[in-house]
Amino acid sequence: MNDYCLALLATAALSLSAEVSEGQTVTGIETDFERLSETVAFVPDVPNHVMVQGTWMWKLKTSDPKIGDGWVTNVEQVESIGDDVKERGHTIAHFTNGDVLFSKFEGTGKVLPQDKGPPHVMLKGSFTWTGGTGTHNLTGHGIYNCEMTSPPAVQGIDIPGQCNWQGEPKFASQ
Numbered sequence: 001m002n003d004y005c006l007a008l009l010a011t012a013a014l015s016l017s018a019e020v021s022e023g024q025t026v027t028g029i030e031t032d033f034e035r036l037s038e039t040v041a042f043v044p045d046v047p048n049h050v051m052v053q054g055t056w057m058w059k060l061k062t063s064d065p066k067i068g069d070g071w072v073t074n075v076e077q078v079e080s081i082g083d084d085v086k087e088r089g090h091t092i093a094h095f096t097n098g099d100v101l102f103s104k105f106e107g108t109g110k111v112l113p114q115d116k117g118p119p120h121v122m123l124k125g126s127f128t129w130t131g132g133t134g135t136h137n138l139t140g141h142g143i144y145n146c147e148m149t150s151p152p153a154v155q156g157i158d159i160p161g162q163c164n165w166q167g168e169p170k171f172a173s174q
Contacts, residue, residue, distance in 0.1 A: 036054075048081060051079050055075050058071065076089025080111070085108060088106040100132055104130060105144070118149050119149075121150055124145045
């Protein structure tokens with residue numbers, strides 16, 4: 001069960017802002033994932049079919065120094081059958097100037113068992129920025145890739161891993 005819950009983190013690639021030209025690529029890294037809540041349901045149709053709805057929080061850094069550090073909260077749904085994972089959800093990125101940025105994402109992944117220790121989770125997908133406030137009012141699309149280690153299902157612990165993303169923002173003023 002815990003292996004599949006980690007897929008909830010893939011939402012990572014979903015937050016950013018920058019003063020860039022239209023069509024310019026911006027990159028980011030998201031770390032220090034923390035599980036806030038989750039609900040797990042076992043689906044009895046096929047073996048190892050699990051659905052999870054969860055809420056997470058993590059730190060955000062982007063390639064543009066004008067953005068500053070931020071943090072992200074999200075809600076997402078993850079469905080796994082065996083080692084295959086599908087996810088989708090929504091995020092809100094919070095920035096030090098009080099602005100927020102909204103996004104939605106969808107992706108797939110694999111749970112990779114290890115000889116020793118907890119399994120690794122590899123995730124990839126796409127995201128869409130859907131608007132925001134102030135200097136973070138933007139739209140656009142991007143992709144993300146995540147690699148994490150599956151921890152015990154305990155709320156409030158940091159989860160090892162990182163998500164990298166890149167996207168092309170279009171600001172409301174462009």
